[in-house]
Amino acid sequence: MNYAEYIPVPKLCEHYKIQETFFKELHEQGVLQIVVVEETYCLHYESIPIFEKIVRISEDLHINVEGIDVILNLLNTVENLKQELITTQNRLRLYE
Known part of the structure; x- marks a missing residue:
């Protein structure tokens, strides 16, 4: 694991002016992956x-x-549907 690729949560809290509990809630709900690096959430x-x-x-x-x-999840579904539509349109152009 390359520790340089991780940003400490306290630094993010300071920058975005949010509570550290917000990160913990996001992690507990599975919305955001937080890891522990040298005893600091990152x-x-x-x-x-x-x-x-x-x-x-x-x-x-x-x-x-x-x-x-x-x-x-809805935004991800919309993005996947857009990609499917583009792929389908490209395949249809082959038959035009």
Whole structure:
């Protein structure tokens, strides 16, 4: 495990001005993967974009963690459907 790829949760809390309990709730609900690195809770740097999306949903829409999980699942489903549609359209173009 490359420890340079992880950002400490306390640093993220300070930057985004949120409580550490928010991270724990997200982790407990399975929305966000948090790992322990040298006795500190950390988030992988590749998870930052999804975390920022979570923060926007939470702050702008005042949605709880369970609702955030549902919204993220729906957004993921929509993205998968878009990709399927693009693939289908590309296959149909072969027959035109």
